Amino acid sequence: MDGLRAHLSGAGVATLVIDRPERRNALTRAMWQGLPGVLDRLAALPSVRALLLTGASGTFSAGADIGELAEIYGDPRAADEYHAVGVAAEEALAGFPYPTIAVVHGFCVGGGCQLAAACDLRFASEEAQLGITPAKLGVVYPAVPTVRLARLVGPARAKYLLFSGELVSARQAELFGLVDEVLPVAELDARALDFARLLARRSQQTIGAVKAALAGPLEDAAAAVAPLERKSREAPDVQEGLAAFLERREPRF
Numbered sequence: 156m157d158g159l160r161a162h163l164s165g166a167g168v169a170t171l172v173i174d175r176p177e178r179r180n181a182l183t184r185a186m187w188q189g190l191p192g193v194l195d196r197l198a199a200l201p202s203v204r205a206l207l208l209t210g211a212s213g214t215f216s217a218g219a220d221i222g223e224l225a226e227i228y229g230d231p232r233a234a235d236e237y238h239a240v241g242v243a244a245e246e247a248l249a250g251f252p253y254p255t256i257a258v259v260h261g262f263c264v265g266g267g268c269q270l271a272a273a274c275d276l277r278f279a280s281e282e283a284q285l286g287i288t289p290a291k292l293g294v295v296y297p298a299v300p301t302v303r304l305a306r307l308v309g310p311a312r313a314k315y316l317l318f319s320g321e322l323v324s325a326r327q328a329e330l331f332g333l334v335d336e337v338l339p340v341a342e343l344d345a346r347a348l349d350f351a352r353l354l355a356r357r358s359q360q361t362i363g364a365v366k367a368a369l370a371g372p373l374e375d376a377a378a379a380v381a382p383l384e385r386k387s388r389e390a391p392d393v394q395e396g397l398a399a400f401l402e403r404r405e406p407r408f
């Protein structure tokens with residue numbers, strides 16, 4: 156769809172690109188609304204076992220399209236619907252059944268940072284800048300991304316980012332826990348693709364259980380993982396993993 160494009164990067168990896176470079180990949184309502192369907196189609200492909208999310212032309216995303224947002228906020232009901240659509244898109248990304256990595260070049264701001272935070276991991280270039288800016292606009296950020304950010308970086312640093320609306324460097328974001336790896340610009344894409352291919356080779360049974368355990372409140376983790384634990388006792392992953400270890404070869408999950 157317009158503003159989003161996807162392609163297969165081989166070895167089990169799909170890449171989803173936020174593609175609106177003339178507006179620094181600013182996100183429109185249509186893009187938010189279309190994202191869950193794109194993710195569903197990628198998840199249904201038997202060759203896909205990991206996902207990279209990135210932006211076109213050296214920018215991850217400048218966030219919401221402010222011109223569109225100004226029009227939407229002229230009608231309270233339209234604003235309610237807009238935020239509901241955004242939260243649904245974020246939740247679809249967080250619920251993607253395979254590992255997801257945000258590959259962050261340039262600006263990763265507002266709704267763009269919201270999407271990056273919804274990924275399992277975030278790799279950024281040294282020149283990247285990240286921030287969440289509703290306090291500059293008077294927007295009340297929805298609870299879902301607010302809580303997700305606090306889980307990721309802790310309440311104090313979530314407040315630092317949300318209260319100020321200031322952008323932070325990739326290195327500072329790494330200290331906060333918002334970014335997992337920081338790399339030179341020229342090395343970022345290759346490193347992210349290599350790591351995604353590594354994850355695609357790992358046991359999806361194990362990865363799925365980790366995602367299920369950490370998707371909700373920690374007190375619900377045992378119940379979320381229990382059916383996957385039971386299934387794993389009969390599935391072949393463990394036998395293959397142990398055999399590969401003893402035979403000193405790569406497992407074939």
